[in-house]
Amino acid sequence: MRSVAALCLVALALAGCGAAPQDSAKDFKGEERVVAGVVERIETAARDDEPAVVCTRLLSTKLLEALRKQGTNCRTGVKEAFRDANPLELTVDDVEIRGAHASTKVSYRSGSRDKTVTIELDREGAAWKIAGGFFGS
DSSP states (O other): OOOHHHHHHHHHHTTOOOSOOOOGGGGSOHHHHHHHHHHHHHHHHHHTTOHHHIIIIIBOHHHHHHHHHTTOOHHHHHHHHHHHOOOOOOEEEEEEEETTEEEEEEEEEETTEEEEEEEEEEEETTEEEEEEEEEOO
16 A cells, blocks of 8 residues: 555646646536635646645645654655656546545546546545545556
């Protein structure tokens, strides 16, 4: 099983640092739009080189605690993920909300291949926070 840090950084590496992204969150309504907007905000934070935004506003408390237990400094890890990311644009294709948990399907192109990732979010108070992500097919 991959470490929580790796799961977090996989999700962050999607963000890329390319040209201004198209906001796919606008394709959703209501709470689904809010969830998709959090995922899109990762891309914006990467483009604007704002790892602090990711660590203080976008990651779940549970994920941050797991990173701390592993001895991973969130801001350093996110900064490295931003630096290592390939320029790309992500698109939120689907959002499923089940109570205080949401799952998003996100597509992107890496080199000549189309890829998909699932990014999980948890509701903390009124805010949705990234709880993890993993590569899919």
